[in-house]
Amino acid sequence: MREYLQFLGRGSAFTDENNSAFFTDGNELVLIDLPMSSFRKLRKYGTDTLSGISSPDITVLVTHTHGDHTGGIPTFIHYAFYILHRKVTVIAPSEEVAADLRFLAERLEGCRPEAYDLITAKEAARPWLLDVIPTRHSPELEGRCFGYRLNVNGQNVVYTGDTAVIEPFLPYLGKGSLLYSDSSAHDSAVHINVSELIEKTDGLDIQLYLMHLDDPEKIAEAASGSNALIAPLFEEHLS
Numbered sequence: 028m029r030e031y032l033q034f035l036g037r038g039s040a041f042t043d044e045n046n047s048a049f050f051t052d053g054n055e056l057v058l059i060d061l062p063m064s065s066f067r068k069l070r071k072y073g074t075d076t077l078s079g080i081s082s083p084d085i086t087v088l089v090t091h092t093h094g095d096h097t098g099g100i101p102t103f104i105h106y107a108f109y110i111l112h113r114k115v116t117v118i119a120p121s122e123e124v125a126a127d128l129r130f131l132a133e134r135l136e137g138c139r140p141e142a143y144d145l146i147t148a149k150e151a152a153r154p155w156l157l158d159v160i161p162t163r164h165s166p167e168l169e170g171r172c173f174g175y176r177l178n179v180n181g182q183n184v185v186y187t188g189d190t191a192v193i194e195p196f197l198p199y200l201g202k203g204s205l206l207y208s209d210s211s212a213h214d215s216a217v218h219i220n221v222s223e224l225i226e227k228t229d230g231l232d233i234q235l236y237l238m239h240l241d242d243p244e245k246i247a248e249a250a251s252g253s254n255a256l257i258a259p260l261f262e263e264h265l266s
């Protein structure tokens with residue numbers, strides 16, 4: 028059993044390792060988003076090594092449909108079906124996003140219907156899935172971008188997905204919560220600025236983790252002196 032969230036990548040869209048995280052719950056390996064760079068890591072390390080579970084049930088929880096969050100899902104469904112002989116469950120935050128993901132998996136990528144289950148968060152009824160939190164990110168995807176509040180091994184975890192604003196998540200940040208937030212060093216209309224993020228969460232009794240980094244050095248510089256941490260990569264726990 029591994030604690031809380033670990034990352035297969037923590038970079039923004041224009042980096043080599045796009046942002047995605049995972050945790051385990053019982054016999055389930057939960058992947059939060061799945062870019063192609065993370066699919067390659069899944070294949071390299073194997074789902075058993077990653078999860079510490081023998082043949083885990085595999086679920087992909089989706090925040091929104093940008094390619095750096097969903098690009099690896101169809102290939103992973105093919106891989107799990109043909110190579111691992113396992114069925115993948117994909118959880119969409121809303122019915123609209125579920126329809127978009129169905130188009131991607133079924134129509135564009137030709138995933139076999141028996142290779143995956145695609146359900147909404149409402150239908151999923153997972154004990155670890157507490158709240159779906161709508162947020163503002165890309166204007167073109169207005170109404171289709173979400174974060175989540177999760178119970179990860181008893182810990183209250185808030186995960187923003189990609190977001191331009193932190194306000195939608197603040198009501199979910201009780202004492203001792205872990206907040207994993209998108210953070211940007213460069214000016215961006217669609218991603219929250221790291222300094223603004225630190226300022227707006229300052230004084231809350233939480234642990235802030237920075238993820239979806241566009242410029243890791245500048246972000247580390249902006250975060251120095253605060254209690255914010257850079258989201259941990261899975262490989263850091265390997266040795």
Ligand SMILES: [Zn+2]
Pocket residue numbers: 039040046093095096189239
């Ligand atoms: Zn992104």
Ligand SMILES: [Zn+2]
Pocket residue numbers: 091093164165189
């Ligand atoms: Zn995005």
